[in-house]
Amino acid sequence: MSLLSGTDIVKHFGGIKALDGVDVTVGEGEILGLVGPNGSGKSTLINVLSGFYRADRGRADFGGSDVLRLGPHQIAAAGLARTFQIPRPFRTMTARENVALSYMFGRSRHSLDSARSAAGEWLEFTDLEDVADLPINQLTLHQLKFLELARALATEPRLLLLDEVLAGLNPTEVEESIRMIRRVHARGVTLVIVEHLVRVVTALSTQMTVLDQGRVIAHGDPDRVMQEPNVIKAYLGARWDHA
Amino acid sequence: MTKRGKALAGFALAAVLLNLVPTLVEATDSPGFYITFMFTAFFWISQAVSWNILTGYSGYFSFGQGAWFGIGVYTTGILAVKHEWPFLLALPVAGILAGVAGLVLGMVVFRLRKLGGEIFALTTLAVAFVLASVARLYSFIDGGRGIFMTSTPLPEFLGDFRTAMFRMTFVVAFLTLLAAYLIFESRIGWGLFAIRDDEQVAHGLGVPVFRYKMLALGTNAFFSGLMGGVWALQIGFVTVDDVFNIRVPLFVILMSVLGGMKHWMGPAVGAVIIYTLTDRLNSAGLEDVNQIIIGGLLIVLVLAVREGIYLRLRARWKLALATFLAALSVWTLADLGSSVIWDFAYASLLTVGVTLIPTRARRRTEVRSEGPPVAVDEEASTDRGPG
Amino acid sequence: MNEVLNQAIVSGLLIGGLYAVMSVGISLTWGALKIINLAHFSFILLGAYATYQVSNSLEIDPLLALLFVLPAGFLAGVILQIFFEFAKVDEFQSLIISFGLFIILQSITRTLWTADFRRIDGANNPYESMSFFIGDIAVQVAPLLAFAAATGIAIGMHLLLTRSYFGKAVRAIVDDPEIARAYGIDVRRVAVILSGLATSFSAAAGVFIASYQSLTPNMSLGWFGIVFPVVILGGLGNAVGALGAGVIVGVAAGIATTQWGPLSAPLVTFLIMIAALLFRPQGLFTRQGSA
Numbered sequence: 018m019s020l021l022s023g024t025d026i027v028k029h030f031g032g033i034k035a036l037d038g039v040d041v042t043v044g045e046g047e048i049l050g051l052v053g054p055n056g057s058g059k060s061t062l063i064n065v066l067s068g069f070y071r072a073d074r075g076r077a078d079f080g081g082s083d084v085l086r087l088g089p090h091q092i093a094a095a096g097l098a099r100t101f102q103i104p105r106p107f108r109t110m111t112a113r114e115n116v117a118l119s120y121m122f123g124r125s126r127h128s129l130d131s132a133r134s135a136a137g138e139w140l141e142f143t144d145l146e147d148v149a150d151l152p153i154n155q156l157t158l159h160q161l162k163f164l165e166l167a168r169a170l171a172t173e174p175r176l177l178l179l180d181e182v183l184a185g186l187n188p189t190e191v192e193e194s195i196r197m198i199r200r201v202h203a204r205g206v207t208l209v210i211v212e213h214l215v216r217v218v219t220a221l222s223t224q225m226t227v228l229d230q231g232r233v234i235a236h237g238d239p240d241r242v243m244q245e246p247n248v249i250k251a252y253l254g255a256r257w258d259h260a
Numbered sequence: 261m262t263k264r265g266k267a268l269a270g271f272a273l274a275a276v277l278l279n280l281v282p283t284l285v286e287a288t289d290s291p292g293f294y295i296t297f298m299f300t301a302f303f304w305i306s307q308a309v310s311w312n313i314l315t316g317y318s319g320y321f322s323f324g325q326g327a328w329f330g331i332g333v334y335t336t337g338i339l340a341v342k343h344e345w346p347f348l349l350a351l352p353v354a355g356i357l358a359g360v361a362g363l364v365l366g367m368v369v370f371r372l373r374k375l376g377g378e379i380f381a382l383t384t385l386a387v388a389f390v391l392a393s394v395a396r397l398y399s400f401i402d403g404g405r406g407i408f409m410t411s412t413p414l415p416e417f418l419g420d421f422r423t424a425m426f427r428m429t430f431v432v433a434f435l436t437l438l439a440a441y442l443i444f445e446s447r448i449g450w451g452l453f454a455i456r457d458d459e460q461v462a463h464g465l466g467v468p469v470f471r472y473k474m475l476a477l478g479t480n481a482f483f484s485g486l487m488g489g490v491w492a493l494q495i496g497f498v499t500v501d502d503v504f505n506i507r508v509p510l511f512v513i514l515m516s517v518l519g520g521m522k523h524w525m526g527p528a529v530g531a532v533i534i535y536t537l538t539d540r541l542n543s544a545g546l547e548d549v550n551q552i553i554i555g556g557l558l559i560v561l562v563l564a565v566r567e568g569i570y571l572r573l574r575a576r577w578k579l580a581l582a583t584f585l586a587a588l589s590v591w592t593l594a595d596l597g598s599s600v601i602w603d604f605a606y607a608s609l610l611t612v613g614v615t616l617i618p619t620r621a622r623r624r625t626e627v628r629s630e631g632p633p634v635a636v637d638e639e640a641s642t643d644r645g646p647g
Numbered sequence: 648m649n650e651v652l653n654q655a656i657v658s659g660l661l662i663g664g665l666y667a668v669m670s671v672g673i674s675l676t677w678g679a680l681k682i683i684n685l686a687h688f689s690f691i692l693l694g695a696y697a698t699y700q701v702s703n704s705l706e707i708d709p710l711l712a713l714l715f716v717l718p719a720g721f722l723a724g725v726i727l728q729i730f731f732e733f734a735k736v737d738e739f740q741s742l743i744i745s746f747g748l749f750i751i752l753q754s755i756t757r758t759l760w761t762a763d764f765r766r767i768d769g770a771n772n773p774y775e776s777m778s779f780f781i782g783d784i785a786v787q788v789a790p791l792l793a794f795a796a797a798t799g800i801a802i803g804m805h806l807l808l809t810r811s812y813f814g815k816a817v818r819a820i821v822d823d824p825e826i827a828r829a830y831g832i833d834v835r836r837v838a839v840i841l842s843g844l845a846t847s848f849s850a851a852a853g854v855f856i857a858s859y860q861s862l863t864p865n866m867s868l869g870w871f872g873i874v875f876p877v878v879i880l881g882g883l884g885n886a887v888g889a890l891g892a893g894v895i896v897g898v899a900a901g902i903a904t905t906q907w908g909p910l911s912a913p914l915v916t917f918l919i920m921i922a923a924l925l926f927r928p929q930g931l932f933t934r935q936g937s938a
Contacts, residue, residue: 067464068463068464069460069464088463089460089463089464090463090464090465090466090467090468090469092464093464093465093466094466098464098465099464101461105458105460105461107453107454107457107458107461107462108457108458109453109456109457109522110453110454110457117450118450118451118454118465118467119465119466121447121450122447122451122465122466122467123465123466124466128447129445129446129447129450168465172465172466321739321742368925372925378683378738378742379924379928381683381742382875382879382920382924383921383924385871385875386875386917386920386921389871389872389913389917390913390914390917390918390921392913393910393911393913393914393917394914396910397907397908397910397911397914404910505868506868510746510750513743513746517743548754548757548758550754551750551751551753551754551757552750552751552754552755554747554750555746555747555748555749555750555751555754556747556751557747558743558744558746558747558750559743559744559747559748559751562740562743562744562747563734563736563740563744
């Protein structure tokens, strides 16, 4: 059963076609790896699906509505959340307050009073309890990324888009993050992971979609997809297509 | 009792006590000016606090306070004088009209995504100018001739003019503070703070940003206009230049920055301090110096006292209260100030000065943000943002 | 009636040059340094009063005051920018601080010269009512000179920004200050020089104003309604745009005055600004998508 079904998504920026008719399907309970060389449109797709950019054409069915026609807050209410590659926490609030706020406005409208204590659950899940009440500027990048995660999870999403969650982390942090992603998935959240670390994504994902220059060039089983010649060509350039 | 219950009880108590003031003043045969002083303070409290609901909470900087104030003044002016409406009927219309004007502006400006904060600020400035021009041009509003408010009759239950002004301004200020408090401690307040920090992200997390911004703007405009409606009586002869000038927008900024834009009470404290200061400077014959001090104060404040005085006072409230009471008693008993107001002024200044003295014990970590400058003070950390 | 209109258009065109000079400074600092410096209005005012004072006291041609006003203005801009850099102010703070500075300078101006209207002594000032005629149309010399200055500034800034190293540095900083710094550009120095240039332009505007207008401290408030529309319409940081926008605003205000009276002029100019903000916030003269 597909949770998200996007067809013919187009997004221009001036003369550049960032997304040139993209189809994307995410099955319930899946982890979809979204990969592709730089500039292929991965982040643009995330931004379009989460309502941060308005698509020029196409539709994306999620839970009965076309999210390409909804505003970001409606998309959140429908159960679709995202994280940012460079964390964007609310800087005048603590981590706890960040998560509490998220919980208040997420899929179900929770009351202010219940929010602070509920936030604790998500903070524990992401190992942030110890730093939950410190000023944001005292958190490390790794912690901020987990905060992004906690905040997104507090909206109780059915589908979570992770935009380059592993970028900028050292190997230990990457391992911890992978474990965290698996735990999130185990809770029943469907994931779309945009990543540069192809090895990691291939290992994590149940399905993969490869983008190149705004178009889908492959989709399916991760190992098989990464062996396809045009995928290899897209990453390494035309000279290597005979490899 | 819940926190909210306690706060509301505090409000009720303040309401009861303050209403006794006019009676007290008469009973002690004190100058009527004391009442005027207080109701002018109420005026500024309402303007500053309502402005902060938009600018402080949401981060959308408004230069347009003069616009809402002006609409309020002219609405009661036109309705009560030119069309002879009962004043108390014209008054809510003043607030509503100003509020609607604010919402109209919001509909236009907030719908356009590409407009950043500074463009919003400029647009609010433009609105004030446009309204002034319109008022000047059209004689059904003003036409350059002004409106005499002195012939407006007020209902008898309000008392004489001064007491009536006291009561009306008090009610409006009270309602403004109540609104500011309720919003601050609610989801809407949280949502607005999130908008201030990062509107895009807030939107993506489910905050209905347009709706909340409209609410903040509308509330700001409504209360500003409502108080403006009352204030028309105090102005007496209402003219475009007198009403649509830079004074109101300037002072509300100053008062809010001084008092602190991060808390609903901040601007009220700032209003009392700034008003007291300017009033005393004026009475000492130093009007010219007034503006220079105000400008200088603004610069110093925005650099040095980032979270505003109110949070500082609250963090060191025992020290503040002790200083204030001690100074007040000393001044009053030693008869140092020529009037109660001078006593109050000196005591306040001393209190503010004392609480601003930096102590080595606390390390302040500064946080840069999009909206008003913020410092996260270890001691005051529970006041960071909402509840 | 047609003659009146033609006159209004020509006069509007010329005064548009003055508007451009008044606006180009604040436009540059806003566009390049992301600082809305409200003190610019004070610098224009002080430039005007300084001209008045110098011209009357030394009994010289007011335009000669440029020799003194330009460097003084430059210095003021430099000092202000150094202060902003030193205090590490963010956008909001710079707005408030410049606002405070504006209030202080207004007050000082009022104290020094009072609210009385001041006019340069006609004995020293040939430009006061100097004009010549093209057919039936009167051309006032003072605004014409301002127009010439505006054109010079526009051309000069355009060349500076496109052909010089300094100009390239400015454009790099506008794009991304961090990257610019990483490439070895002394962002501070560029910002300070730019600020100085901007302020000297504003002060120069004051010189032209003093040459044919009566001065009173509160006139600076009336300039808000001219400068911001010009800045928005012309595009932030765009000196050539400022000239074009100045002309449009000048002509619009002129026509409005003849059709509906002088009070309608600020209404018209602000409506133009609002329209620009809504439909083309980057200005008429800036390419879509640029800063």
